[in-house]
Amino acid sequence: MLRGMDIAERYIRLAHGLAAHIDGLVDAYFGPPEWAETTKRDPKRLLLEAADLLSALDDVPDAARREWLRAQAAALQTHARLLSGENIPFAEEVRGLYDIAPLGAELAELDVALKAFEDSVGGTGPLLERLEALRAKVTVPDGDVLRVAQPILAELRKRTAEKFGLPDGENFSIQLVKDKPWGGYNWPLGNLQSRIDLNTDFPVRLTALPDLLAHEGYAGHHTEHASKEARLVRENGWQEHQMQLMLTPECVVSEGIAMNALEMLMPREEVETWLSGELAQLAGLDPDDILALLKVSAAQEKIRHVSGTAALMLLGEGRPEKEVQDFLAHYSSSTPQRAAQSLRFIRTYRGYIYTYSVGHKLVRDYVAAKGTAGFKALLQEPLTPEQLRRGGM
Structure with a gap:
């Protein structure tokens, strides 16, 4: 049945077949509704379909399209292997699903970074109490978040349009x-x-708001999804990009x-000036408190790969959840509630946690090489992640 189909239809039907077993695998889909078949198929059949799709990719003439689909199809094959009952070690699971290796840190390295943090x-008393007191001073009340967000989004959108361009008609609510289990989420709607x-x-916190809005909006997820829809779907006719998948290599990028x-x-430096100037005034916050937390946050950024190490402990080594939650609270200097939320994310999304740290480095290195x-x-x-590795060398 699948052999006579267009390659995009085969890919989309396979993904939906797997999504019938895996909650949240299809993050968004706005293509032909008849391709979104949700009837559960036997995992062994899905495994055969994945292998068949990979073989068929040899006939895709465009190299960029072919390599992207190959990376995605290999991840779908790994999902099918897991569904079929194959016991895959966690590190191999991460490589199979995301085309990257899991990234952790040595405790000695974390201890040095934590001491510097x-x-x-400043101040006296328990560290967490001092941190929470400082964080409270730069908190934007829930009822004020959207008001403060609007001028931030306007500036980010203007700069994105000037620097990278935006397709006509793009927008989000x-x-x-x-x-x-997450702090923010972008849902592509087509x-x-x-x-x-x-x-x-x-x-x-006001200090986190520009980064959060850039991450989800301009020039982050919304910008990428809209730009690729305009370029790859509307111009090229590559309908596979009418679907966004979680738990695959595209998430790393x-x-x-x-x-x-x-x-x-x-x-x-400009972000810090913006936060302690115009945005502090807009939110009614003390610029000195904002600058103090920015200084602390810069030191905390050097405590790297805490979440990735926690995932290796929980999913790779089988450590008890209480031990992993305590590890997260200690090295993230967070409340038990925040550590529990981080643990919930790791339990829910497993190896997805590495898309942030590894993806950050891959893109940073690629841009450093390509401008x-x-x-x-x-x-x-x-x-694909592999193409970024090659291009960022």
Whole structure:
């Protein structure tokens, strides 16, 4: 049945067949509805379909399209292997699903970085109490988040359009939500539109808001999805890009774009001036408190790969959840509630946690080698983690 189909239809039908078993695998789909077959098929059959799809890719003439589909199809094959009952070690699972290796840190390295971070926090008393007191001073009340977000989004959109271009008609809505394992989420809706949800389970700090809005909006997820829809679907007719998948290599590139989005629009020094000036006044916050937290946050950024190490502990080594949650709370200097939310994300999304750290580095290195044109290509062209590794060397 599948052999006579267009390659995009075969790919989309296979993904939906797997999604009938895997919640959240298909993150968005706005293609032909008849391709979104949700009837459960036997995992062994899906495994055969994945192998058949990989073989068929040899006949795809466009190299960029072929290599992107090959990376995605290999990940779908790994999903089918897991569904078929194959016991795959966690590190191999990450490589099979994302085309990257899991990234952790040595405890000695974390201890050194944590000590430097603790030294950067002023005052006396327990570290977490001092941190939470400082964070509370730069919190934007829930009822004020969308008001403060609007001028930030306007500036980010203007810069994105000037530097990288935006397709005519792109737009998104934004709303506040609760009880989610993530801080923000972009839902592609098709027709160059998307919806951004901001999670207010925990207080939203002004210092984090520009990065969060850049990550989900301009020049991050929304910009990438709209740009690729305009370029790859509307211009090229590559209908596979009418679907976005979670738990596949495309997420490494997407999260890497989003993690670097704010830095691509304005340097850190300008962001700090913006936060402690115009945005502090808009939010009614003390600029000195904002600068103090920015200094602390810069020191905390050097405590790298905490979440990735926690995932290796939990999923690779089988450590108890309480031990992993305590590890997260200690090295992230976070409350037990925030550590529990981080643990919930790792339990839910498993190896996805590495798309942030590894994707961040891959995109940063690629842009360092290719310049601004490299980031524009990432927004518009189908690139894989392996292609970024080669291009960023």
